[in-house]
Amino acid sequence: MKLLFCKSCQDVVALRLTARSCFCGESGGQYIDNTNAKFWGKKAILFGFNNGSLNIALYEQNTLGDRDDSYGRRFEAFIIPEKAPSVKKVENAVTEAVFHNDPFKWPLQGIIEALAEAEADGARSLAKEKRSSSGSAKPRKAGKAKGDVQARID
Numbered sequence: 001m002k003l004l005f006c007k008s009c010q011d012v013v014a015l016r017l018t019a020r021s022c023f024c025g026e027s028g029g030q031y032i033d034n035t036n037a038k039f040w041g042k043k044a045i046l047f048g049f050n051n052g053s054l055n056i057a058l059y060e061q062n063t064l065g066d067r068d069d070s071y072g073r074r075f076e077a078f079i080i081p082e083k084a085p086s087v088k089k090v091e092n093a094v095t096e097a098v099f100h101n102d103p104f105k106w107p108l109q110g111i112i113e114a115l116a117e118a119e120a121d122g123a124r125s126l127a128k129e130k131r132s133s134s135g136s137a138k139p140r141k142a143g144k145a146k147g148d149v150q151a152r153i154d
């Protein structure tokens with residue numbers, strides 16, 4: 001389950017198949033289908049509720065009632081990374097979104113984005129070479145690959 005959070009007005013709005021906005025109107029978003037969602041606004045962040053843990057908490061609350069220790073039943077929530085395959089940050093409500101997991105549209109979009117990224121990487125490494133040309137060259141550390149997404153979000 002995806003929810004829109006606006007850093008400006010602190011509003012949280014569940015996404016639907018029609019566009020919805022936060023209280024102040026700076027952020028918005030909508031589902032495109034059962035899985036994919038687009039969102040917009042400089043202050044917009046998407047939250048994800050882990051459906052499995054939410055359903056367990058709802059089931060337990062429904063069948064067992066309040067916990068004896070007066071703590072609330074917990075479920076997992078997380079910030080959905082902008083590079084998650086099922087979300088796309090767009091300019092505004094009418095911008096079409098192409099998702100990484102769209103088998104028909106993504107290959108072409110992927111090539112375009114990879115070329116843009118390679119160009120940016122080339123410019124960065126050229127700048128690095130210039131800076132390090134007088135000093136000692138250190139081997140590049142193998143870090144987390146760009147584009148890695150930690151968790152799959154549905």
Ligand SMILES: [Zn+2]
Pocket residue numbers: 006007008009010011022023024025026027
């Ligand atoms: Zn807002």
